[in-house]
Amino acid sequence: MSTYILKRLAEAVGVCFGISVITFLLLHVAGDPVQLLLSIEAKAEDAAVLRKSLGLDQPLYVQYWIFLQGLLRLDFGQSLFIREPAITLVLERFPATIELTLAGMLFAVIISIPLGVLAAIRRYSLLDNICTVLAVSGQAMPIFWLGLMLIIFFAVQLRILPASGRGTFLHLLMPAFTLGAALAPITMRMTRSKMLDILSQDFIRTARAKGVREQLVLFRHGFLNACIPIVTILGLQFGRLLGGAIVTETVFAWPGLGSLAVSAIRNFDYPLAQAAILMMALIVVLVNLGVDIAVGYLDPRIRFD
């Protein structure tokens, strides 16, 4: 088990290194932060002075080498715009993103799993059909649009929720729901199909034949077995959720990592963008590792070799 985890962690380092190379190259090819820092009316001489003082006049490989050396000391360099260590800025925003992503996931789980189970138990019933319609519309709805509609309805029309920002529990409701709505359909459909699959298995028939209470059959024999693929799906979707958080954070002015990354990329703030993207990549890699381990515990047949 520990060798397996170590191996996966080593892989994670490789993945993060790859991501750092790609983001570094893409950002440097895409544009020049100096002009943005100076305003469009600034003179070329002023730009040259600033470029030199920020070390941006060096060849790309030298800049990458400097970046890499810093990385070994967990130093991502200073943000070009905010003039603070990039890692500090990223860590400041980290809790907000985790809060939003976990709340979004909680929303998705609370909505989708009971509905998925019910839809499977009452297959082809009215409830099942409603769930299918909900799932399809949920998947088809862009997060951005849903977020704005919620704001217009709950904040502008009814005035019962704050339109944006972070602070109280009320501030969390709309962004978490928006994010959860993106994840719920796929989880619900997965739950339904897995439950249907399991409920038609021989061991369920045996359990029922033995006279086990129906609730126990459904929960212990049915649902717990269906959990394995659900946990896998939730883990895989976590990356998507982080991606969705970028949009959600922008719509709801949520001060998280996603909106930080977006503004850093827009400004070609290389150090900050690198730090934010690497942090998100690290979260995805770690969550996936966590899921693999959890699945191992849920399903004793899986062995780590």
Add this chain to the structure above:
Amino acid sequence: MKRRSLCAALLAMVVACGLLLPLGTVAQAAKDRVVVAFGSNIPTLDPHMHSSRLAHIADYHLYDTLLYRSPKDSYKPGPGLATSIRSLNPTTWELKLRQGVKFHNGEPFTAEAVKFTIDRVLDPATKSVTRGNFTWIKEVKVVDDYTVQIITAKPFPAAPEFLTLAYIVPPKYVKAVGNDEFSRKPIGTGPYKYVEWKKAEHLIVEANQDYWKDSPKGMPKIKTIVFRTIPETTTQIAELLSGGVDIIRNVPPDQIDVVKSSSNAGISATKILRVNSLVLDSAGRASKTPLTNQKVREAIAHAINTDELVSKILGGYAERTATGVNPLHFGFDGSVKPYPYDPERAKKLLAEAGYASGFDITFNTYSGTITSVDQMADAITGYLAKVGIKAKRRHIEDVGTWTKSGQEGKMEGIQYYSWGSNSIFDADAILYALMYSKEPLSYTNDAALDQLLDEGRTQLDTKKRLEAYAKAQKLIHEKAYWIPINIQYTIEGVNKNLNYEASSDEMMRIYRASWKN
């Protein structure tokens, strides 16, 4: 089962009501504060380490500048921390400083602070991005505690304009805490004091009760200002309509009616220094195109229905200028009238120039400062197509790439240019940079025009400067070196109960705001 769900529903309602209570309390307590939405984060609170408009707005509340642009005096540089400025000789300016002014930490404001501030910006080790605004200064001499002399390398008539950007920082405090800490916890002499800055969320400032009495900014009237970061415009509008925010900037023209028709918000709009124009490569700098022919350029000027663009796309929130110079600029000549919309005349001119069947041309645009840039560019393309000019749009998302291509002479054809004049209210700030043949962004090459612009730049006699700029503008118009589209407006959404007006220098003067009744 039914009873249980009823109980659950009731419980949910009770919990919801409990959660809603705080909102009401917040709304009631809001009269002693004003919330302003910013589209992006403030990068730093050190006034010399950014070129961000939003950060400048925050700086305007925390600091004071040597000279100040008062809306009451048509934004001309007037007294600020300096009570007077005079030119002793062509390269020496003497400033008398205000006495009895204190920084928020009690440190007195003296000539030493002025010298420290400017030396700090000019020192390359500071890595200041606003250094370019001060490189005309050779030396700052402290004459006595309340007199300084600014020595320039060459005669520099625009000195007072640039001194409106000279935010003064406290020397003792900056030396004691260092630049980094200063950028996080700023101390100025301004009408508001720093309280809290959560970088991604908000900046909170509080009225400075000991603010110096004669300040042209006036005593602050509202206790607290919250500058909140809300990146998405639609969300900003929703916050304004729901009362969560009191002022938003940059309301898109197509949303003006939404704001106006709401019960609690209105629009405050005014023209700003920014001018948007189609810059034509008349010199053939990037490549030889039909634009080097004066008749073709005149044809383009007649082909575009600018009045329609202003009324239909910009909702009337814009103004025309015939010459590209703004009435807010010193040197504006109002006697020149724009080319009238006349597509038939345009076609005739094109035929005379030998392009009866039209031609293809690159139309460069970029994202950033131009209001409704896509809709405007599409409409302009449409007008050009009507007279046979097929404009192929090349859109550059990144302003850095845009500026660099422009400076390197790679912008062939037409550029949809936007120029804010660096907040300098002088014709020199736009004409020299964009029309003087040797300037990196100029696509015009006219020796007569160069001579007029040189005269305007170096002449200290105001009357002669005016004459030079009037002649220059007539020449630009006659040769149709560019097609000015509009003077841009700042369109702000404002809570109806707030006394507040938008400013022409793209600043926000919230220290002047007050709540009605």
